[in-house]
Amino acid sequence: MPAYLARRLVQSALILLGVSIITFLLLHFLPADPARMVAGRTASAAQVEQVRQQLGLDQPIWTQYGRYLWKLVQGDLGRSYLQRTQVTELIAARLPATALLMLGAILCELLIGVTLGAFAAARRGTAADQAVMVGALVFVSTPQFVIALTLLYVFAYWLGWFPIGGFGDFKHLVLPAVTLGLLGGGWYARVTRSSVIEVLRQDFVRTARAKGLDRWRIVLVHVLPNAALPVIAMIGIDIGYFMSGIVVVESVFGWPGIGQLTWQAIQQIDIPIIMGVTLVSACAIVLGNLIADLVAPFIDPRIKLR
Amino acid sequence: MSRYLLPLAAAFALTSFAAIAQEPQKGGEAIIVFKDDFDSMDPAIGYTVQSWTPIKAVFDGLMDYKPGTSELEPDLAESFEISPDGKTYTFKLRQGVKFHNGREMKAADIKYSIERVCNAATQSPGAGYFTGIPGCQDMLDGKATEMSGITTPDDYTVVFQLTEPNATMLHVFALNFSFAVPKEVAEEFGQDFTHHAVGTGAYKMTEYSPGQQIVLERNPDWNRDGRPYIDKYILQFGVEPTVGVLRVQKNEADILGEIFPPAKYLEVSQDASLKDRFVTAGQLNTNYMTMNFNIKPFDDLRVRQAVNMAVNKQRLVQVLNNRGTVTGQVLPPAMAGFDPQYQGYPYDPEKAKALLAEAGLGDGFTTEIYFQNVDPWPRMAQSIQQDLAAVGIKAELRGLDLAAFIGTASKPDVPPMTLTEWYADFPDPSNFYTAILGCSGAVEGGYNWSFYCNKEIDDRTKAADAIADPARAAERIGEWRKIMADIMDKDAAWVPLFNPNRYSLRSERLQGAPEMFSDIISQPFPFDAVWIKQ
Numbered sequence: 158m159p160a161y162l163a164r165r166l167v168q169s170a171l172i173l174l175g176v177s178i179i180t181f182l183l184l185h186f187l188p189a190d191p192a193r194m195v196a197g198r199t200a201s202a203a204q205v206e207q208v209r210q211q212l213g214l215d216q217p218i219w220t221q222y223g224r225y226l227w228k229l230v231q232g233d234l235g236r237s238y239l240q241r242t243q244v245t246e247l248i249a250a251r252l253p254a255t256a257l258l259m260l261g262a263i264l265c266e267l268l269i270g271v272t273l274g275a276f277a278a279a280r281r282g283t284a285a286d287q288a289v290m291v292g293a294l295v296f297v298s299t300p301q302f303v304i305a306l307t308l309l310y311v312f313a314y315w316l317g318w319f320p321i322g323g324f325g326d327f328k329h330l331v332l333p334a335v336t337l338g339l340l341g342g343g344w345y346a347r348v349t350r351s352s353v354i355e356v357l358r359q360d361f362v363r364t365a366r367a368k369g370l371d372r373w374r375i376v377l378v379h380v381l382p383n384a385a386l387p388v389i390a391m392i393g394i395d396i397g398y399f400m401s402g403i404v405v406v407e408s409v410f411g412w413p414g415i416g417q418l419t420w421q422a423i424q425q426i427d428i429p430i431i432m433g434v435t436l437v438s439a440c441a442i443v444l445g446n447l448i449a450d451l452v453a454p455f456i457d458p459r460i461k462l463r
Numbered sequence: 464m465s466r467y468l469l470p471l472a473a474a475f476a477l478t479s480f481a482a483i484a485q486e487p488q489k490g491g492e493a494i495i496v497f498k499d500d501f502d503s504m505d506p507a508i509g510y511t512v513q514s515w516t517p518i519k520a521v522f523d524g525l526m527d528y529k530p531g532t533s534e535l536e537p538d539l540a541e542s543f544e545i546s547p548d549g550k551t552y553t554f555k556l557r558q559g560v561k562f563h564n565g566r567e568m569k570a571a572d573i574k575y576s577i578e579r580v581c582n583a584a585t586q587s588p589g590a591g592y593f594t595g596i597p598g599c600q601d602m603l604d605g606k607a608t609e610m611s612g613i614t615t616p617d618d619y620t621v622v623f624q625l626t627e628p629n630a631t632m633l634h635v636f637a638l639n640f641s642f643a644v645p646k647e648v649a650e651e652f653g654q655d656f657t658h659h660a661v662g663t664g665a666y667k668m669t670e671y672s673p674g675q676q677i678v679l680e681r682n683p684d685w686n687r688d689g690r691p692y693i694d695k696y697i698l699q700f701g702v703e704p705t706v707g708v709l710r711v712q713k714n715e716a717d718i719l720g721e722i723f724p725p726a727k728y729l730e731v732s733q734d735a736s737l738k739d740r741f742v743t744a745g746q747l748n749t750n751y752m753t754m755n756f757n758i759k760p761f762d763d764l765r766v767r768q769a770v771n772m773a774v775n776k777q778r779l780v781q782v783l784n785n786r787g788t789v790t791g792q793v794l795p796p797a798m799a800g801f802d803p804q805y806q807g808y809p810y811d812p813e814k815a816k817a818l819l820a821e822a823g824l825g826d827g828f829t830t831e832i833y834f835q836n837v838d839p840w841p842r843m844a845q846s847i848q849q850d851l852a853a854v855g856i857k858a859e860l861r862g863l864d865l866a867a868f869i870g871t872a873s874k875p876d877v878p879p880m881t882l883t884e885w886y887a888d889f890p891d892p893s894n895f896y897t898a899i900l901g902c903s904g905a906v907e908g909g910y911n912w913s914f915y916c917n918k919e920i921d922d923r924t925k926a927a928d929a930i931a932d933p934a935r936a937a938e939r940i941g942e943w944r945k946i947m948a949d950i951m952d953k954d955a956a957w958v959p960l961f962n963p964n965r966y967s968l969r970s971e972r973l974q975g976a977p978e979m980f981s982d983i984i985s986q987p988f989p990f991d992a993v994w995i996k997q
Contacts, residue, residue, distance in 0.1 A: 188867040188870045188871060189866030190866075195586055195588070196586070196588060197587070197588020198588070199592055200590065201594075202907070202908050204603060207583055207603065207604075239502045239503075240500065240502055240503055241508055241586075241655075242655055242658065242673070247674070250672065251673075251674050314713065321715055322702060322706050322710070323699065323702075407701070409703060410706075411703065412701065413674040417674065418674060424499075424864075425499075426865075426866035
């Protein structure tokens with residue numbers, strides 16, 4: 158296990174290094190000139206050149222990257238070109254909101270997805286099963302902004318049950334979390350359904366049935382824990398996905414998460430922020446997968462980490 | 464005649480009585496919603512429509528504009544004097560003005576604040592406005608640590624000694640870049656001053672949560688004829704403009720700090736129930752198309768005139784749901800020097816074809832139009848593309864994101880034509896010339912994307928701006944009017960397209976004189992001049 162963990166961590170570090178090099182190069186070749194953006198429209202060509210030197214943008218690209226990496230290992234992501242403040246500070250300010258939305262969203266996905274999936278599996282082949290699966294497909298394939306805006310209009314604007322977007326108390330969390338729950342719940346439903354169906358074919362289920370146990374008791378107590386593994390893996394992927402920000406849903410609901418920051422930075426070509434959020438997202442994805450892999454043996458003892 | 468006037472006057476008196484009946488109330492809080500984070504609350508850095516007015520609420524400068532007008536008045540200064548040669552500006556400061564940290568603001572703070580903008584380490588986008596004061600360029604070049612052109616004979620007197628007379632200097636002293644900051648706070652926080660902004664203004668910044676909100680609270684020491692009224696402003700970030708409109712409609716927010724979302728325009732402007740809360744106003748903005756003098760065939764006056772006559776601006780504005788007014792001149796209507804009589808080139812495709820034939824381009828030619836690839840620019844480009852095709856000019860469309868667009872447009876030999884706009888920083892015609900039509904802007908990295916440089920015009924603008932005596936302002940503006948007419952009539956340097964309107968929708972409780980919501984200096988309104996109905 159320690160050897161496995163060490164190997165995975167080294168792998169992760171290499172992945173992150175690769176991500177940073179690729180992002181750095183791609184951003185470098187954009188036709189935008191950060192020095193001019195910083196210097197402003199009243200600046201003379203000489204002033205722009207001066208700002209370029211101050212930002213170190215006159216150096217060869219590998220020198221620039223080397224400097225970036227050196228600062229990075231010291232925990233310094235640089236300063237935003239536009240806001241002039243520390244990128245770490247800007248990202249840190251966004252993390253609580255992102256984490257909260259992630260928790261809410263995953264909870265909703267599990268609630269919706271696992272319930273429906275288990276139900277459909279137990280009623281396999283019936284009209285109810287088909288209805289659930291078609292419903293799941295509809296939600297999975299609906300664009301995020303359609304569900305987000307519909308919920309916002311109906312429950313916040315017309316009915317006034319929830320605030321029209323924003324961040325603060327529990328009421329603010331409900332609509333964005335439910336939106337993501339509906340969108341992602343469909344995937345969970347499908348995965349849960351097929352996993353449950355597979356477990357239902359196992360011998361121990363037949364034994365349980367033979368003992369005369371109630372069907373729902375079998376599904377809840379004996380089948381679901383054994384069918385959980387693919388769901389856990391999905392949660393791992395979801396952690397990475399949500400921590401890297403959900404641009405559309407965050408925008409519609411005015412949720413101050415990483416996704417909003419990313420989208421703003423891309424529009425403004427604020428390169429230090431783009432670099433920062435890309436790395437944070439990559440970290441989240443790598444970590445999410447790692448966590449899912451590490452948890453697996455606890456769910457299913459047959460899995461060994463080597 | 465007086466017989467007709469009397470009832471009119473009575474009616475007018477009645478309406479103004481109704482207005483007076485609504486006395487401003489003190490107290491309450493207002494929520495303003497914004498799409499993105501601010502660039503900065505630091506007056507040396509902040510340079511976007513969004514942060515411009517909030518900075519004015521927290522900081523003050525020597526000069527300011529009367530709320531709802533573009534009329535200058537002394538602010539931190541009590542009085543000022545301009546020497547007969549127009550080169551020396553002497554300001555007497557108000558006494559007893561305090562920074563939000565309790566320390567008294569003195570002459571040295573004014574000097575420090577402007578030196579901070581000229582300090583290369585600050586990387587201020589406003590430094591260019593002060594290079595006419597000796598020492599600023601030296602500080603930018605790292606050759607000086609203070610500006611010799613600013614002296615402080617005593618604690619309440621500041622003297623600026625300019626190299627040349629400059630009629631726009633009083634506007635410059637009202638720009639955010641010259642606002643007073645306390646040295647001890649600015650130096651303590653350096654580039655993070657934006658999160659710890661301390662000024663002398665009507666509002667103190669009490670919270671800055673990046674990505675979420677800024678809270679401004681009324682400064683009890685600040686009073687200008689009873690203003691400000693509102694106790695607290697909450698500036699919320701991350702609100703999509705369309706969602707922001709919903710919130711204002713439901714009175715969950717008071718106004719948008721953004722440009723009104725085009726997608727909501729038709730619905731809101733036609734909603735009778737919102738009529739009293741919806742304001743249409745002008746702004747210091749002209750949308751125009753450049754034609755690059757460096758690239759053939761745009762070096763030929765006849766071709767530039769032909770393009771001017773080929774574009775159907777009326778239809779262009781219709782394409783944008785009439786969210787603007789067609790124009791044939793450089794200056795926007797809200798700007799001194801705008802000529803209401805001036806028509807410019809008429810829409811006349813036949814004449815355009817004749818001019819092209821005269822220039823030896825009877826068979827037309829192929830060219831490119833560069834623009835920003837966000838609405839409404841692509842729609843405008845398509846409309847113009849059709850117009851040009853009708854006279855035989857085949858224009859290919861090149862839409863780019865903003866940063867790439869600016870980067871490409873400012874290359875002297877790349878863009879034959881660009882679609883763009885200009886917002887003035889202050890209400891003076893020179894602010895619509897130097898960067899975008901003057902020779903100094905016609906360089907790589909500049910903003911004069913026609914790369915138009917007429918030395919004679921340049922000299923005339925310098926002569927006009929040397930008329931620094933406020934008593935001769937009308938004469939100076941008259942000269943600017945002629946210059947702007949010549950730029951179009953003799954050189955056809957641009958195709959002026961239209962002046963976009965500004966729209967604002969406010970909550971039911973947010974009150975104020977109508978001119979506050981159409982203020983061209985402070986958008987969406989001057990923070991100290993509106994109030995909340997309790």
